[in-house]
Amino acid sequence: MATSTLSPLILVDGSSYLFRAYHVPYLQALSTADGHPTGAITGVLNMIKSLQKDYPNGNIIVVFDAKGKTFRNDLYPEYKANRPPMPDDLRCQIAPLHEMIEAMGFPMLVIEGVEADDVIGTLAKQASEEGIETVISTGDKDMAQLVTPHVRLINTMTNVEMDEAGVVEKFGVRPDQIIDYLALMGDKVDNIPGVEKCGPKTAVKWLTEHETLDNVIANADKVKGKIGENLRSALDQLPLSYELATIKCDVALEKNASELAPVEADTEKLTTLFTEYELRRHLADLKKGKDAPSAEEVVEEEAIPEAIDADYDIIFTEADFNAWLNKLMNAGTFAFDTETTSIDYMQAELVGVSFSCEAGKAAYVPFAHDYEDAPQQLDRDWVLGKLKPILQSTSYKKLGQNLKYDAHVLSHYDITLAGVAFDTMLESYCYNSVASRHNMDALAEKYLGVKTVKFEDIAGKGAKQLTFNQIEIEKAGHYAAEDADITLRLHHALYGKLSKEKGPLSVFTDIELPLMPVLTRMEEHGVLIDSDLLGEQSQAIGTRLSELEIEAHNIAGKTFNLASPKQLQEILFTDLQIPVIKKTPKGAPSTAEEVLQELALDYPLPKLILEHRGLAKLKSTYTDKLPLLVQSKTGRVHTSYHQAVAATGRLSSTDPNLQNIPIRSEEGRKIRQAFIAPDGYKIVAIDYSQIELRIMAHLSDDPGLVKAFAEGKDVHSATAAEIFGVDVDSVTSDMRRSAKAINFGLIYGMSAFGLSKQIGVGRNQAQAYMDKYFERYPNVMSYMEGTRQTASEKGYVETLFGRRLYLPDIKARNQARKKAAERAAINAPMQGTAADIIKKAMLAVDAWIATQDSELVKMTMQVHDELIFEIKESALESVTAKLVEIMNDAAELNVPLIAEAGHGDNWQQAH
DNA sequence: ACCCATTCCTA
DNA sequence: GTAGGAATGGGTA
Numbered sequence: 001m002a003t004s005t006l007s008p009l010i011l012v013d014g015s016s017y018l019f020r021a022y023h024v025p026y027l028q029a030l031s032t033a034d035g036h037p038t039g040a041i042t043g044v045l046n047m048i049k050s051l052q053k054d055y056p057n058g059n060i061i062v063v064f065d066a067k068g069k070t071f072r073n074d075l076y077p078e079y080k081a082n083r084p085p086m087p088d089d090l091r092c093q094i095a096p097l098h099e100m101i102e103a104m105g106f107p108m109l110v111i112e113g114v115e116a117d118d119v120i121g122t123l124a125k126q127a128s129e130e131g132i133e134t135v136i137s138t139g140d141k142d143m144a145q146l147v148t149p150h151v152r153l154i155n156t157m158t159n160v161e162m163d164e165a166g167v168v169e170k171f172g173v174r175p176d177q178i179i180d181y182l183a184l185m186g187d188k189v190d191n192i193p194g195v196e197k198c199g200p201k202t203a204v205k206w207l208t209e210h211e212t213l214d215n216v217i218a219n220a221d222k223v224k225g226k227i228g229e230n231l232r233s234a235l236d237q238l239p240l241s242y243e244l245a246t247i248k249c250d251v252a253l254e255k256n257a258s259e260l261a262p263v264e265a266d267t268e269k270l271t272t273l274f275t276e277y278e279l280r281r282h283l284a285d286l287k288k289g290k291d292a293p294s295a296e297e298v299v300e301e302e303a304i305p306e307a308i309d310a311d312y313d314i315i316f317t318e319a320d321f322n323a324w325l326n327k328l329m330n331a332g333t334f335a336f337d338t339e340t341t342s343i344d345y346m347q348a349e350l351v352g353v354s355f356s357c358e359a360g361k362a363a364y365v366p367f368a369h370d371y372e373d374a375p376q377q378l379d380r381d382w383v384l385g386k387l388k389p390i391l392q393s394t395s396y397k398k399l400g401q402n403l404k405y406d407a408h409v410l411s412h413y414d415i416t417l418a419g420v421a422f423d424t425m426l427e428s429y430c431y432n433s434v435a436s437r438h439n440m441d442a443l444a445e446k447y448l449g450v451k452t453v454k455f456e457d458i459a460g461k462g463a464k465q466l467t468f469n470q471i472e473i474e475k476a477g478h479y480a481a482e483d484a485d486i487t488l489r490l491h492h493a494l495y496g497k498l499s500k501e502k503g504p505l506s507v508f509t510d511i512e513l514p515l516m517p518v519l520t521r522m523e524e525h526g527v528l529i530d531s532d533l534l535g536e537q538s539q540a541i542g543t544r545l546s547e548l549e550i551e552a553h554n555i556a557g558k559t560f561n562l563a564s565p566k567q568l569q570e571i572l573f574t575d576l577q578i579p580v581i582k583k584t585p586k587g588a589p590s591t592a593e594e595v596l597q598e599l600a601l602d603y604p605l606p607k608l609i610l611e612h613r614g615l616a617k618l619k620s621t622y623t624d625k626l627p628l629l630v631q632s633k634t635g636r637v638h639t640s641y642h643q644a645v646a647a648t649g650r651l652s653s654t655d656p657n658l659q660n661i662p663i664r665s666e667e668g669r670k671i672r673q674a675f676i677a678p679d680g681y682k683i684v685a686i687d688y689s690q691i692e693l694r695i696m697a698h699l700s701d702d703p704g705l706v707k708a709f710a711e712g713k714d715v716h717s718a719t720a721a722e723i724f725g726v727d728v729d730s731v732t733s734d735m736r737r738s739a740k741a742i743n744f745g746l747i748y749g750m751s752a753f754g755l756s757k758q759i760g761v762g763r764n765q766a767q768a769y770m771d772k773y774f775e776r777y778p779n780v781m782s783y784m785e786g787t788r789q790t791a792s793e794k795g796y797v798e799t800l801f802g803r804r805l806y807l808p809d810i811k812a813r814n815q816a817r818k819k820a821a822e823r824a825a826i827n828a829p830m831q832g833t834a835a836d837i838i839k840k841a842m843l844a845v846d847a848w849i850a851t852q853d854s855e856l857v858k859m860t861m862q863v864h865d866e867l868i869f870e871i872k873e874s875a876l877e878s879v880t881a882k883l884v885e886i887m888n889d890a891a892e893l894n895v896p897l898i899a900e901a902g903h904g905d906n907w908q909q910a911h
Numbered sequence: 912a913c914c915c916a917t918t919c920c921t922a
Numbered sequence: 923g924t925a926g927g928a929a930t931g932g933g934t935a
Contacts, residue, residue, distance in 0.1 A: 201934075462912060564931055565917055584917070592918065617919060620929055648925055650922085657927045660921035668920080692922090692924095750923040758923080820923090827924040831922090835925095864922045864925085 009127045009257055010051055010058040011120045013138035014108075015065040017044045017156070018097070020139045022090045032278045037089045037813075041097045045282060047156045048101070051137055058135070061260050062101050063119045064094075066112040072244055079244060081191050089813060096277055103269040107260040114251050117143060121247040124151050126257040144171060145178035145247060172204035180213035182245035183238055192244050193237050196230040213242060312481035313363040314473060321378060324355065324363050325386060331357035333397040333421060335488035338406045339364075339480050341467045344655075345408035345523070346631050346638050350380065351468040352476070353387070354484040359492070362481035371470045388415050397421035401440045401487045404643070407520045423513060424487055427494040429644035430508035431501065434806045438644040444486050447493045452486055453479045503802020511801070511839050512643060518846040518859075519641045519651075526636030527658065527860050528870075530674040530906075531627035537670060538623040541615045548612045555605045562612045565591050571605070578603060618662065622671045629656050641862070648828050649803045649835035650864060659863045663911070675907035682873055684880050685910035686887055686901040687866035690715055691837065692747050692830045698893040699800070699829060700783035704776055709895035716740040722776040723769055742773055746780065747830050749823030784826055791825035799832035800891070801840075834865060837897070841890035842867065848886055857883075868907065876903060 021027050021043020030039040051060060072079045101108050111119050120136055124146050127134045134151045136143055143153055144167045153162040167175045184203040186194020195202075206223075210216045217238060220231050267286060274283040315321050328334045334357040340348035351369060356362035367380040390396045392415060399422035400406060407417040428438040428447075435442070444450045458475045459466045468476060499505050553559045556575065560567045566588075572578045573589045580589040581598060593613075596606040629637045637656065645652045653659045661675070662668025677683045693715055697705040708718040713728070720731040720739035731739075741759045748754075756766035774781040791797050796806045805828040809821035842862065849857055857879050861868035867887070871879045880901050887899035904910045 197933095199934090561931080563929090566931070586916070588917090590917085613918075617929075621920070621927095625928090642926095646925060650925060652926055654927065657921080660919090660927065662920060664920085687922095745923060748923040748925095754923040823923055824925090831925060834922090866922085 006130075006132045007057045007059045008055060008133040008135055009123070010055050010060040011123055011134060011136045012048060012051065012060060012062040013116055013120060013136065013140060013143070014044060014062045014097075014101070015116045016138045016140045017047050018064075018090070018094070021047070022087075022093075032276075036277065037093060038277050038279065040090055040093045041100070041277060042279065044097055045100065045279070047137070048104075048106070049285075050156055051154075055135065059260075059262065060106050061123065061257075062106050062108045063116040063123075064098070064108070064110045065116045066110045066114075068112060070114055070118075071248075072115075076192075076240060076244055078191050087813075096273060100270065100273050103266040103273060105263045105265040107262060109253070109260075111251065111253070114248060118248040118251050119253070121146055121249040122251040122253060123257045123260075125249040127151075130258055132257065141171075142178070142182060142245065142247070144175055145182075145245075146249075147175040171200070173207050177207050177212070179242060179245050180207055180216070183213055183241040184216070186241060187245075190244075192241050193234070194241055195227075195234040195238075197227055198230065202227060213238065309360055310482065310485065311361050312478055312485070314477035314481070315363055315365045316375065316377065318378065318382075321365060321383065321386070324365075325390070328355055328357055329390065329396065333357070333399060335362075335484045335491065336391075336398050336400050336403075336406070337480065337483045337487065338409050339468045339476065340409055341469055345405055345640070346633070348409050348412075349469075350384075350409060350413060352480060353383070354480040356481070356484035356488045359489045360485060362485040362488075364477040364480040364484075366473050366477065369469050369471070369473050369476065371472070375473060377473075384413055384415065391415050392418050394419040399423065399487065399491050401425050401443075401483070401490070402644075404516050404520050404523075407517065408524060411520075411524060417517075420513070420516065422491050422495060423516065424490045424494060425644050426508060426512045426516070427491065427498050430504045430512055430803070431494060431498045432806055433644075433647045433649070433804070434808065440483065440486060440490070443490050443494070448486070448489055450486065450489075453482055455479070501804070503798055504804050507649075507801060507803045507836070511803075511836060511843070514843055515839050516643065518842055519643065521846070522859055522861070523638050523641060525858050525860060526631070526634055526638040527868075528635070528676050528678055529626055529630055529637050530676045531630060533674045534623045534627050534671070537674075538619055541619045541623060541667075545612060545615055545619070548608050548615075552605060552608045552612065555608070562609060563616055568609060572599070576603070576605065614665065615667070618668055618671065622662065626656060626671075626674070639861075646835075647805055649799065649805075649832040649839075651835070651839075651862060658861050661907075669908055672908035672911070673906045677870055677905055680873055681870045682876050682903045682905065683907050683910045684869045684871050684876070684883070684901055684903045685866055685907065686869070686880070686883055686899050687863075688834070688838065688887070689898045689900055691834045691865050691897070693743055694893060694895045694897060695800070695830045695833045695837075696747065696780065696783075697895045699833070700777075700779045701894065702777045702779035702783070705780065706895055712896075716743060719743055719773070723772045725772075738769065742769060746773075746784075747827060749784075749826030751819075787826055787829065788822050791822070797825050797828050799829050799836050801833065801836040803832050803836055805832060837891045838862065838865060838867070841887045841899075844886045844890060845883060848882065868910070871903070 018040050022040040027039035027043045030042055031037045048060065048062065051058065098108065098110070109119050117140070120138075120143070124134045124136060128148060128150045135154055136146060136151065137154050137156050139155055144162065147153060147162065147164055147167050149164065162170060164175055167173075167178070171178065171181060173181050181203045184195050184198050184206065185200065186192050206216045210219055217235060220228070220235060223231050270286055271283065274286060313320070313324070315324060334355055337354045338350060339352045339354065340350055342348040349368070352364055352366040354362060354364040365378060365383055367377045367383050369377060391398070391410065396419050398417070398420050400420070401423065402425045403417065403420050403423050407420075410417050424440070424443060425438045428435065428443050441452050441454055444452045456465075458471055458479050459468070498508060549562055552562055556571045560571055562568070568591045569589050572591065573580055578599060581595045582590040582592070584590045591609070593610065596610050599606040600610065626637060631638055639653045639658045640655055642652045642654065662671055675683065694709055697709055704722065708715050716736050716739045717728055717731045719742065720735040721728045723739055723742070724731070724735050726735070738759045742755060745755050745758065752763055752767040752770055755770065756763045759766070787797060791807050791810050795808075795810060796804050798804050805824075807821045807825050809817040810825065812818045812821065842859065845859055845867065849859065855872065856875060857869055857871045859867060859869050867883075869883065880903065884899045884901050888897050891897055902910045
């Protein structure tokens with residue numbers, strides 16, 4: 001009986017979906033005008049309607065958990081004891097949902113004393129016995145135990161269907177082993193005990209070896225190691241865990257599966273309910289008499305997968321290449337991508353190039369694949385010679401994904417990429433910077449609904465990963481051509497959206513895109529490092545570290561790894577019995593700096609550890625590492641600036657990160673001595689003074705703050721005078737320090753609690769300071785409040801230049817997340833506007849430098865509010881003055897924008 | 912070889 | 923309290 005002519009039974013685990021829907025962010029935002037939440041209702045209704053569409057003949061039955069205890073609580077009083085009570089904003093959605101489902105005519109079961117799982121298990125078993133195919137719609141993995149040749153699971157929210165093979169694929173064990181598997185692992189959420197430290201991997205391993213839980217138990221004494229001990233100590237309660245994990249399939253029900261038939265929908269009642277809960281979409285569907293769209297159709301921005309047949313060429317002949325070249329030249333705009341041997345732009349060698357100028361059509365031109373028996377390819381220099389005039393011309397418009405990388409590589413073949421009109425990575429970043437990554441694979445999935453071939457798919461991963469030249473041309477060609485094709489299609493999808501948003505579009509056109517070649521030049525030029533000096537520093541630090549280690553071991557009475565927080569916890573809080581001051585988020589006793597600072601007052605060891613940590617950090621991260629990053633080709637260090645990482649609009653820097661070179665501590669600052677000027681040059685560092693506070697003054701237009709800046713006052717002293725009600729001349733350094741903390745705190749969207757911790761006063765005192773501040777600077781307060789409000793209304797905030805930052809959590813029910821989003825909303829316009837301004841300054845500086853002798857001055861680094869240059873000694877003063885002027889003029893605020901310069905033979909002196 | 916938590920460096 | 927990157931240990935694969 002492989003198939004059945006009877007209608008399939010569709011069993012819906014309503015409770016599982018209710019909880020899932022409740023936690024879906026975009027559903028959380030839904031409520032009626034008077035604030036009754038409706039997200040979970042909407043989620044479950046969408047899901048049921050989507051099932052209706054997918055199984056038109058299906059006989060749908062919806063099952064919910066009943067209130068109160070179940071038989072499992074009798075077996076084990078601790079069952080689900082850790083569950084927090086159901087939140088009110090979920091509880092209040094249950095009754096209306098039940099009413100709606102009943103009015104829709106679906107049979108609905110809510111049976112006391114058992115869980116929905118048990119009712120579903122029972123119905124599924126009955127159906128199987130009658131030869132009815134069953135589909136269980138659930139998000140709960142435990143249900144996998146119910147799967148048989150006639151029972152499948154479907155997760156309607158993710159649209160993943162699971163039959164017996166699917167269970168094996170997902171879990172690594174068969175459905176009939178699922179209970180054993182669950183019993184071994186236990187369940188933290190339901191408070192079911194299992195074997196300590198036994199997760200999915202271990203459970204699968206044991207069940208693969210021994211088939212059943214009973215056999216695992218019988219062979220328990222053969223399991224070695226800590227995990228074996230854990231298994232043996234769990235033996236007694238494993239039978240209980242097994243029983244708790246078992247879904248009961250013989251619940252006494254009034255009607256069996258085949259007797260539960262749907263009744264006609266009560267349209268009138270549904271209209272009333274949908275109107276009351278303002279479910280407009282469902283109301284509209286009711287009128288049209290059609291099924292509601294599936295859950296994903298409700299989400300905005302959902303990509304509709306494009307059905308485009310891929311037609312990719314791999315070019316081996318000059319004639320074919322010339323034909324493509326002609327197409328590109330006539331295309332107006334084309335997508336372009338390089339394939340190379342390394343992701344490090346300084347090491348990379350070209351292996352091939354790909355293009356596309358029409359969706360679905362692309363070409364790959366290989367010229368340096370050198371695996372054994374690789375076919376004859378076109379000559380690299382011939383290809384590049386042909387391409388050079390086109391790539392260098394601004395008349396031919398190019399687009400790509402992160403073309404900064406390609407520009408670097410091409411520059412090593414004497415090609416200066418120009419005419420870059422679009423970059424999909426930057427388009428995505430400007431359109432919506434809040435994404436974990438703006439890489440092509442993620443964008444293709446998000447905006448095109450297309451899954452691309454990943455580099456790892458063709459090259460493998462880990463130590464055995466191949467480089468592109470070693471990959472078979474057929475495979476490589478498809479991958480490379482797809483990259484160009486997808487980039488082109490992504491551009492069409494993304495730019496259409498971006499161009500409708502004025503602010504984000506101007507950030508893309510006027511700031512990010514033109515900044516790309518500027519960053520390329522900075523990275524390519526690199527920074528000069530005195531490796532010998534760093535070597536000496538490493539050695540000195542090493543000596544001191546050994547001394548500290550010996551002393552620490554003596555005090556502890558045994559040897560231990562000073563760099564291990566875990567071992568240190570043991571020594572401090574167990575061996576030495578020092579009281580715990582603070583715990584880490586995971587609950588372990590913290591050994592963080594602030595804790596050790598405090599302990600250092602009473603005990604000798606923490607002080608040693610602090611010094612050791614500080615020095616070890618300097619050595620491993622900076623003095624040891626930087627010399628290793630000097631490129632032999634240039635004798636310099638070449639960082640990577642990332643333009644699409646920080647959600648606020650800042651740059652970030654990696655390999656190495658040149659934006660966190662120490663400055664605060666005396667020893668740390670010495671590292672900056674190793675950032676040196678070449679012969680005949682000076683290092684000049686120009687930084688913006690108080691840029692974020694000035695932006696706050698501008699955005700809030702607070703008279704007091706604006707005046708303080710206009711008069712060129714020390715703003716922290718001025719603030720202190722206002723808050724403490726004293727004359728500016730009587731402000732003590734303590735007052736100034738507190739005022740400074742408040743000023744910074746405001747930029748970070750702080751609370752009184754945060755401030756009190758920062759400046760070491762009580763919470764009430766901190767609140768009093770803040771009240772006083774807002775009294776003196778009332779527009780700052782209204783600005784902050786206004787920002788929170790706009791963020792909540794629009795879902796995003798903007799910088800002065802239109803850069804946008806979305807805040808998906810701004811309406812979160814979870815108060816911690818909501819508060820965090822509010823702080824980000826306060827901070828982003830200030831941090832982001834500062835980022836816009838320094839980027840504009842970089843563009844203006846670069847444009848001016850281009851008009852000068854190429855040896856006169858180079859911009860080498862950017863550290864958020866500071867630009868660092870190498871300037872020819874002979875023209876030091878005039879060039880510095882010019883640069884300061886350009887930076888001052890980068891933006892017109894209602895307070896002065898002040899850049900301050902310093903110079904020296906190294907970066908430390910320049911400060 | 913990879914993931915994670917913890918810690919610490921910057922503006 | 924905002925925004926980042928990187929090193930380490932320690933667990934699991």
